[in-house]
Amino acid sequence: MVETPNPLLQGDKLTRRFGGVVALSDYSLTLGEGDLLGLIGPNGAGKTTAFNLLSGVLPPSAGSITLAGRNLTGERPEVFARSGIARTFQNIRLFRDLSAWENVAAGYHMRHGANWLSTILGLPAARTSERRMRDKACSLMETVGLADFIDQRAGDMPYGHQRKLEIARALATEPRLLLLDEPAAGMNATETEELKRTIKSIHEELGLTLVLVEHDMRFVMSLCRRVQVVNRGELIADGTPEEVQATPAVAEAYLGKGRGKKVA
Structure with missing residues (x-):
C-alpha cells in the first residue's frame, strides 16, 4: 500500500462477504488531498464492491473507513455524503x-x-x-x-x-472525494475524449480527490497518476500506470499466465 502522510481517506483491510462468498478481502486504500486514482480489474474482480463500501452503500464485513480522521465504518450513505464523499453510478x-x-x-x-x-x-x-x-x-x-x-x-x-x-x-x-463508477461506459471515442478533458479540468481546477472505476484501460492509464488492480476480490497491484502494467500478476489476471506483461 502506498504511504500517504495525513491521508484524506483511509480504507483499512476492508472485507465484504455475501453469505459464503467473499467479494472483497483485506482491501486497503490510502488517499491524500488531490490524488487521482484508477481502480481496475477483470469483470467480477470486486471493483464495484469496493466502491459500494467507500460510499456507504454497503457496510464492510470487516475493516474500517475513515475520512479526514472521522470513522465512517457502518454509517448510512447519507452520512458518507454529508461528510464529503460523493459518487456516480455505473447506470445513470x-x-x-x-x-x-x-x-x-x-x-x-x-x-x-x-x-x-x-x-x-x-x-x-x-x-x-x-x-x-x-x-x-x-x-x-x-x-x-x-x-x-x-x-x-x-x-x-x-x-x-x-x-x-x-x-x-x-x-x-x-465533496472532498468524488467516486466515478465507470464514467466512460457506453461512450464512443469522441465522447470519451471529451469526458477525459472534463475530469482533468475538475481535478485541476477544483482540486478534488478523485477515484474512478473504469474498463477502458487507455482511459485509465492516460488519466490517472496512480492505479490499483483488484482480482478475485484481492488487491494485486498499486502504483503508477507504468509500474502496474509491468506487474506479472496483472498481466496474468487480464491475459492469462504467460501471455505477456502489457495490459494497455
Missing part, C-alpha cells in the same frame, strides 16, 4: 423529467436548501434559495461543458451529456 440515475439545472440543484439541497416550511409557504427565503441554487447549478454545468443544456429535460439529453450531468450533480454536494 438522473431525474429524467426534470431539467438539467434542476438535477444539479438537487445536489445543492443537501447543504443549502431552504427549510421545508419556507418551501411549502413560498416564502422569500425559499425563492432566494432557489435562485442561488440555479446560479450555482448553471456555473457547475459550465464547468463540465453543459452550458448550452441548462433548461433541457435531462431524459432528452445525449447519453454522453447525461454522464457529465450526473458528475455535475455529484459535484453540487460539495
Whole structure:
C-alpha cells in the first residue's frame, strides 16, 4: 500500500462477504488531498464492491473507513455524503423529467436548501434559495461543458451529456472525494475524449480527490497518476500506470499466465 502522510481517506483491510462468498478481502486504500486514482480489474474482480463500501452503500464485513480522521465504518450513505464523499453510478440515475439545472440543484439541497416550511409557504427565503441554487447549478454545468443544456429535460439529453450531468450533480454536494463508477461506459471515442478533458479540468481546477472505476484501460492509464488492480476480490497491484502494467500478476489476471506483461 502506498504511504500517504495525513491521508484524506483511509480504507483499512476492508472485507465484504455475501453469505459464503467473499467479494472483497483485506482491501486497503490510502488517499491524500488531490490524488487521482484508477481502480481496475477483470469483470467480477470486486471493483464495484469496493466502491459500494467507500460510499456507504454497503457496510464492510470487516475493516474500517475513515475520512479526514472521522470513522465512517457502518454509517448510512447519507452520512458518507454529508461528510464529503460523493459518487456516480455505473447506470445513470438522473431525474429524467426534470431539467438539467434542476438535477444539479438537487445536489445543492443537501447543504443549502431552504427549510421545508419556507418551501411549502413560498416564502422569500425559499425563492432566494432557489435562485442561488440555479446560479450555482448553471456555473457547475459550465464547468463540465453543459452550458448550452441548462433548461433541457435531462431524459432528452445525449447519453454522453447525461454522464457529465450526473458528475455535475455529484459535484453540487460539495465533496472532498468524488467516486466515478465507470464514467466512460457506453461512450464512443469522441465522447470519451471529451469526458477525459472534463475530469482533468475538475481535478485541476477544483482540486478534488478523485477515484474512478473504469474498463477502458487507455482511459485509465492516460488519466490517472496512480492505479490499483483488484482480482478475485484481492488487491494485486498499486502504483503508477507504468509500474502496474509491468506487474506479472496483472498481466496474468487480464491475459492469462504467460501471455505477456502489457495490459494497455
